[in-house]
Amino acid sequence: SQTIHQWPATLVQPVGSPLSLECTVEGTSNPNLYWYRQAAGRGLQLLFYSVGIGQISSEVPQNLSASRPQDRQFILSSKKLLLSDSGFYLCAWRVDGYYNEQFFGPGTRLTVL
Amino acid sequence: GDSVTQMEGPVTLSEEAFLTINCTYTATGYPSLFWYVQYPGEGLQLLLKATKADDKGSNKGFEATYRKETTSFHLEKGSVQVSDSAVYFCALLNSGNTPLVFGKGTRLSVIA
Numbered sequence: 001s002q003t004i005h006q007w008p009a010t011l012v013q014p015v016g017s018p019l020s021l022e023c024t025v026e027g028t029s030n031p032n033l034y035w036y037r038q039a040a041g042r043g044l045q046l047l048f049y050s051v052g053i054g055q056i057s058s059e060v061p062q063n064l065s066a067s068r069p070q071d072r073q074f075i076l077s078s079k080k081l082l083l084s085d086s087g088f089y090l091c092a093w094r095v096d097g098y099y100n101e102q103f104f105g106p107g108t109r110l111t112v113l
Numbered sequence: 114g115d116s117v118t119q120m121e122g123p124v125t126l127s128e129e130a131f132l133t134i135n136c137t138y139t140a141t142g143y144p145s146l147f148w149y150v151q152y153p154g155e156g157l158q159l160l161l162k163a164t165k166a167d168d169k170g171s172n173k174g175f176e177a178t179y180r181k182e183t184t185s186f187h188l189e190k191g192s193v194q195v196s197d198s199a200v201y202f203c204a205l206l207n208s209g210n211t212p213l214v215f216g217k218g219t220r221l222s223v224i225a
Contacts, residue, residue, distance in 0.1 A: 032210060032212075034212060042217075043202075043215065043216070043217035043218045044157075044202065044215045044218070046212055049212050051210055059212075090156050090157070092156075092157075094213075096210045099145055099162075099164045101147065101159045101162060102147075102159075102204075102213050103159075104149075104156035104157040104158065105156050106155060106156050107154075107155065107156045109154075
């Protein structure tokens with residue numbers, strides 16, 4: 001069966017510090033991978049998605065970046081965090097196909113102070 | 114572009130009340146439609162889906178029918194429980210490899 005892991009689960013970082021969030025998927029090959037952010041009391045904001053190794057599409061210009069060094073690994077990074085980067089970060093995966101559902105990870109709660 | 118509109122929340126109901134959360138969409142072609150649920154502090158999980166007009170998705174007592182004529186996919190449950198308190202997201206998928214398009218979510222609180 002397929003599983004998706006995210007870590008860390010929670011993170012408190014000072015403004016201006018770097019960030020690295022990791023997401024890995026098990027039990028499937030060549031998934032589409034997604035990073036979302038959910039600010040407090042708000043909806044989902046798609047940040048990045050990837051349809052293959054080294055292929056990254058950015059949905060929102062910001063100080064975050066994403067990389068996909070391996071087929072089932074997706075990393076979200078920042079060189080310098082802003083207060084506005086605080087939120088709940090969700091990784092998700094889906095296999096190509098019109099009827100295929102998207103599976104979400106447990107999320108990382110990031111607080112920037 | 115494609116979009117999903119959900120009723121604004123929060124919605125507060127008493128236990129055993131009837132639930133409707135409205136969802137309408139704008140899309141070209143024939144999208145697949147989904148309802149996701151997010152319990153506090155967790156990621157989203159699929160609640161139900163429908164892939165063509167007049168399909169009814171159902172799970173855990175929740176139902177939604179794909180209505181192409183009204184471009185709607187309203188979520189219903191006949192008798193809600195406290196454990197149904199969560200945020201509900203409507204979403205559509207209009208082609209195989211594009212990201213899902215999500216609504217803004219509707220927070221449901223059920224009180225005993």
